[in-house]
Amino acid sequence: MLRFFPLQETVTPMQCPFCRKDNDRVVDSRAGENGRVTRRRRECLECKRRYTSYERVEETPLRVKKKDGTRVGFDRAKLRAGIEKACEKRPVSADEILRIVDAIEAEIIEKYEREVPSNFIGERVMEELRGLDDVAYVRFASVYRAFKDVNEFRHVLDEFMKGGRGAADRVSP
Secondary structure: OEEOOOOOOOOOOOOOOOOOOOOEEEEEEEEEOOOOEEEEEEEEOOOOOEEEEEEEOEEOOOEEEOOOOOEEEOOHHHHHHHHHHHOOOOOOOHHHHHHHHHHHHHHHHHHOOOEEEHHHHHHHHHHHHHHHOHHHHHHHHHHHOOOOOHHHHHHHHHHHHHOOOHHHHHOOO
């Protein structure tokens, strides 16, 4: 999770690495690393030497609360891998998969500050896959819903074929 704090464009005292005084001025500021870092060129007003400082966005790690109550760090690569597995050998491009991952990650960041329930992620993936590829949707649903027998699977497939989502929503995750 990223927290954005406004950058101050005024002189911000920082300790000079040469004379250890905290009396400086910003000579130049530039964005770096796709806007995630601000590079500032500073001049110490005591010893007149110049040095560079970097400001980075403070990152607060986002946690995923699993069904059993445990918490793990949000892992974008794991989300992508799950979607890729469901889309394996299907006519789904890597760009479409990345679009889904980006959309879900953006929604998580927008809605949740520190902790996201795992069922939110699973349901969002199912929504995206349902509109993208039927087979990928069914593959993901079979793993995500953890069907206990073929009848649960068949029931969801029947509802899916009718175009409704009722059974998929009734099966407990």
